[in-house]
Amino acid sequence: MCSDVYTVYRVVSRRQESEGGASLVLDGSLRADPGQFVMVWLPGIEERPLAVMNDRPLSLTIRDVGPFTHAMCRLQEGDRVWVRGPYGHGFDVRSRRMLLVGGGSGIASLTLLASRSLDEGREVRVALGARTSSQLMLGWRFDELGIPVLYATDDGTVGARGTTVDAIEPLLRAGWPDAVYACGPEPMMIALGRRLRGTDLPLYLSFERTMKCGFGVCGNCHLGDQLVCRDGPVFEGEKVLRVLDPLAE
Amino acid sequence: MDRDDRSNTGAWQGPKLSVDLAGVRLQNPLVLASGIWGSAAGTLARAGRAGAGAVTAKSCSIEPRRGHPNPTVLQWGHGLINAVGLSNPGAEEECRELQAAKEQLGGTGVALIASVFGETPEAFAQAVLALLPASVDLVEVNISCPNVAAELGRPFALDPGPAASVTEAVRSVYSGPLLVKLSPNAPEIAQVARSVVEAGADGLTVGNTLGPGMIIDLEARRPVLSNRVGGVSGPAIRPIAVRCVYEVAAAVDVPIVGTGGVRTGADAMEMIMAGATAVGIGSALEDEGEEVFGRITRELDQLMRQLGIKSLDEIRGCAHV
Numbered sequence: 199m200c201s202d203v204y205t206v207y208r209v210v211s212r213r214q215e216s217e218g219g220a221s222l223v224l225d226g227s228l229r230a231d232p233g234q235f236v237m238v239w240l241p242g243i244e245e246r247p248l249a250v251m252n253d254r255p256l257s258l259t260i261r262d263v264g265p266f267t268h269a270m271c272r273l274q275e276g277d278r279v280w281v282r283g284p285y286g287h288g289f290d291v292r293s294r295r296m297l298l299v300g301g302g303s304g305i306a307s308l309t310l311l312a313s314r315s316l317d318e319g320r321e322v323r324v325a326l327g328a329r330t331s332s333q334l335m336l337g338w339r340f341d342e343l344g345i346p347v348l349y350a351t352d353d354g355t356v357g358a359r360g361t362t363v364d365a366i367e368p369l370l371r372a373g374w375p376d377a378v379y380a381c382g383p384e385p386m387m388i389a390l391g392r393r394l395r396g397t398d399l400p401l402y403l404s405f406e407r408t409m410k411c412g413f414g415v416c417g418n419c420h421l422g423d424q425l426v427c428r429d430g431p432v433f434e435g436e437k438v439l440r441v442l443d444p445l446a447e
Numbered sequence: 448m449d450r451d452d453r454s455n456t457g458a459w460q461g462p463k464l465s466v467d468l469a470g471v472r473l474q475n476p477l478v479l480a481s482g483i484w485g486s487a488a489g490t491l492a493r494a495g496r497a498g499a500g501a502v503t504a505k506s507c508s509i510e511p512r513r514g515h516p517n518p519t520v521l522q523w524g525h526g527l528i529n530a531v532g533l534s535n536p537g538a539e540e541e542c543r544e545l546q547a548a549k550e551q552l553g554g555t556g557v558a559l560i561a562s563v564f565g566e567t568p569e570a571f572a573q574a575v576l577a578l579l580p581a582s583v584d585l586v587e588v589n590i591s592c593p594n595v596a597a598e599l600g601r602p603f604a605l606d607p608g609p610a611a612s613v614t615e616a617v618r619s620v621y622s623g624p625l626l627v628k629l630s631p632n633a634p635e636i637a638q639v640a641r642s643v644v645e646a647g648a649d650g651l652t653v654g655n656t657l658g659p660g661m662i663i664d665l666e667a668r669r670p671v672l673s674n675r676v677g678g679v680s681g682p683a684i685r686p687i688a689v690r691c692v693y694e695v696a697a698a699v700d701v702p703i704v705g706t707g708g709v710r711t712g713a714d715a716m717e718m719i720m721a722g723a724t725a726v727g728i729g730s731a732l733e734d735e736g737e738e739v740f741g742r743i744t745r746e747l748d749q750l751m752r753q754l755g756i757k758s759l760d761e762i763r764g765c766a767h768v
Contacts, residue, residue, distance in 0.1 A: 202524040206666050237518075241667035245517035280667065282521075410531060411520035415733050417485025417505070418534075423493040425484075428736060441489075 204239060204280035207256060209273050217332040218262040219303070220271040221339075224279065227254040232311035233288030233404050233432040237412045239280040243269045247409045247427070249306040249381075250284055251336070252313070259306035259336060285412045286431045289402055291315060293376035297369060298324045299362045299390060301382025305336045307404045307431070308381055313343055323369065324348070327362035327386065331355035363389045375399060381406070384442060391439040391446070401435030462751035463758040464744065466500070468702050468725050469624040469649035471558050471584050473500035475744050476715065476759060480706055480729030481506055481562040481587060481628070486535065488547035495557035497737035498744055500725065502552075503560040504545060506589040509574050511537035515594070515674045523662050526681015526708065527730045530594040530659070530674035533564060538577035545581035558584040560626070564592060566599050568616035575621045584624065588617050588648075591630035591655035593678045604630035604655070607642035618647035626704065628652040631684070631691045637698035644699045652704040652727065653692050657684045681730040682708045689721050696722020696764050710739075712746025722764040 207224035215221055228236065230250040238258065239245040244266040251259045258279075260270040273279065289311050296315055298308045305326055312322050325348040328334045334356060340347045349357025350365040358365050363386070369375060370393070380390050381404035394401050407419035407426040414428030422441035424430065430438075439446045464475040479502040484490040486504040494502045514534025521528050535541060541561075549559055561583040563574040575586055590613050591604035603609040614627050627643045629636055631654040640651055656678025662671045670676070688707020695703055705718030706727025715726045731739045756762055 203521050203662065203671055204664060239518055239671070241664070241669055244673075278666070280664065410517060411527075411529075411733075413522065413733055414736055415483055415527065415730070416520050416529075416531060417483065417487060417490050420485060420487045420490050423487075423489030425490065 204282050207279050207281055209275055209277045209279070210255070211275060212273065215259060215261070215335045218271070219260060219335050220262075221251060221257060221259040221336070222270070222273060222279070224256045224258070226256060228256040228281065228284060229253060230284040230310070231288035232291070232314050233307055234284035234286050235412075235431060236281050236283035237285070237409070238270070239282075240266065240269050241280065247406070247412060251306040251309050251339075253310060256281070259303065261303040261335065283412065286427055287429065289379055289404070289432050291318070291320070293320070293400070295321045295374055295376045296323070297366060297375035297378045298322060299366060299378060299380040299382070299386075300324065301327045301362060301386045302333070303335065304381035304383070304404065304406060308379065309336055309339045311379060312340060312345055316343060316345070323374070325350065325362040325365045327351065327365070327382070329353065361389065362386065363393050377402065380404070388439065388443045391435050391443060394435070402432055403435050403438060404432045405430055405438070407431075462748055462756060464748060466724050466759055468501070468558070468704070469585060469626065471501075471624055473558055473725060474556050475500040476719065476723075476725040477740050477743060478560070478704055478725050478727050479503055480727040481560075481589060482531065483729045483732055486541055486544050488544045488551055491548040491559070492551035494737050494740065495552045495555055498740035499557060499728070501558035501560055501584070502548075503562055503587055504541065504548070505535060506533055506562040506564045506592070507535040507538050507541035507574060507578075508533065508563070508565055509538050509570060509577060511535065511540070515672075518671050518673060519677075521662065521671060522733060525683040526679065527733065528660055528662055528672065528677045528679050529656070530672045530677030532594055532674060533592055538563070538574045542578050542581050545578060545583055549581060549583065560585045560587050562587040562589050562628075564589040568612045571613050572616040572620045575617050579621070585626055586617070586621060586623060587626040587628055587652055588613060589628045589655070591628050593630065593632060593656060593659045594674055594676070602630055602632075604628070604639060605633050607635075607638045610639045611642040611646040614643045614646035614648050624649050626650045626652050629654045629691070629695070631655065631657045631687050631707065636691050637694045640695040640699045644701050648701065650702040650704065650724070651695060651699070652706055653695050653723075654688060654706060656680045657687055657707070680708065682710060684708050685714060689717055692718055692721040692723050693766065697767060709743070712743050712748075712750050715743055715747050716750055716762070719759055720762055720764070720766040722767065724763065
């Protein structure tokens with residue numbers, strides 16, 4: 199603790215995540231619930247919310263999309279990051295057979311959920327999607343955990359051509375999952391919500407938003423009357439899709 | 448709910464918490480302070496439904512502003528420090544949100560307060576004009592943001608003359624209930640209050656964040672906020688805010704929204720005894736969110752019963768001895 203605000207960690211190892219992304223393992227733990235996030239500061243650059251990819255040791259996965267994430271992706275062993283949190287409400291896990299659906303950098307919000315749920319004796323399957331194979335992230339982490347992964351890419355370079363919502367269709371038809379947990383681009387989560395509407399499958403969605411405070415004061419991350427940082431980032435699907443999906447009732 | 452001290456049958460109904468803020472009736476004295484929870488209709492209405500007497504939107508200017516890059520809002524151990532930098536979507540978009548907020552608050556009796564700022568007195572007036580279609584209950588003029596000195600210059604709230612110029616400019620285009628938000632940093636806050644009231648303010652919000660302050664990270668060896676400095680709020684500044692309210696209440700005869708570090712019913716009562724009519728609630732949302740409104744109202748109600756106080760009117764300014 200080097201100020202009242204941040205805990206400083208050093209990068210222990212760095213792993214390239216396909217095209218333009220990286221996973222960083224840090225030199226300490228941070229007890230977090232699956233789905234919670236941290237605010238990460240690089241002095242002189244910026245501070246942004248990032249998912250807790252793993253909590254022991256604290257690990258972060260970043261997709262290079264702007265100045266801050268670019269700098270994060272270029273960190274090397276021994277470099278420092280400043281972390282505050284964890285913040286927010288994570289996933290409410292009650293089901294026995296869990297289907298996880300991730301897209302883009304949102305996949306990093308699902309890895310800790312997967313590992314913790316396996317530890318608790320639950321069954322987990324995962325569908326991961328991206329535009330093209332070179333943009334898929336974190337498949338290795340699910341392989342490491344021994345979790346079967348269904349891949350979907352828009353161009354068919356890996357797995358099925360199409361979306362993750364198409365890829366999970368056989369599992370849904372077979373009645374496999376007790377609940378669905380997702381994080382990814384909002385169009386993906388809206389499509390998932392539409393597919394599951396009318397079924398009794400609980401759907402939990404985790405959102406990524408720009409934030410200033412991270413603890414429910416500034417209002418920057420609002421979604422309707424909800425604050426993503428404080429009430430979320432995980433929400434019951436129905437509750438937020440009412441706001442997001444123009445076709446929802 | 449309406450809470451008068453006598454029902455139709457004449458039975459004792461408990462302490463009267465409702466107040467009159469510049470002609471606008473508030474069901475209780477608690478006001479969501481500007482900047483907390485932004486300007487989105489959904490969040491403003493949620494704070495209102497949770498029990499705020501009034502809700503204030505985040506300050507807006509004519510044109511949109513991005514504000515400062517992160518870090519911008521931090522918990523430093525005894526409250527918050529922030530340098531958001533007046534980020535806002537611009538008055539046109541703000542007006543749409545306020546209209547939606549007004550609609551969502553319809554029938555709740557919760558008052559809606561818009562907040563504006565500008566680089567010049569004329570810019571303040573233009574921003575107010577742009578918000579007129581929203582028909583808000585009150586307009587608050589924010590002349591006291593401490594975080595934009597580099598761009599906007601010395602805050603108007605520090606000196607009686609400039610503070611009055613902004614008030615006059617807004618008064619010339621807006622005839623509704625007008626609050627001006629003063630700064631606890633003004634060396635002579637009572638003089639600023641007098642000149643603003645003479646210029647036409649119907650009420651005063653006292654005050655904004657204190658400072659600016661600074662937090663330095665020892666390992667980074669630099670200030671944490673990207674703006675280097677930011678306004679300090681929360682329990683640490685409460686005694687200063689109470690003193691400001693006290694001095695202003697002694698100087699002018701308009702209602703005051705006492706704002707700064709209030710977290711409990713006792714804190715709120717202290718502000719009222721110093722002379723406040725209403726009480727701003729801001730940083731207190733960091734811990735419990737909107738439930739803070741219900742809790743503070745209950746605590747205030749209990750305290751009034753314990754101390755035998757039937758109405759807040761009874762104790763307003765009573766500490767002026």
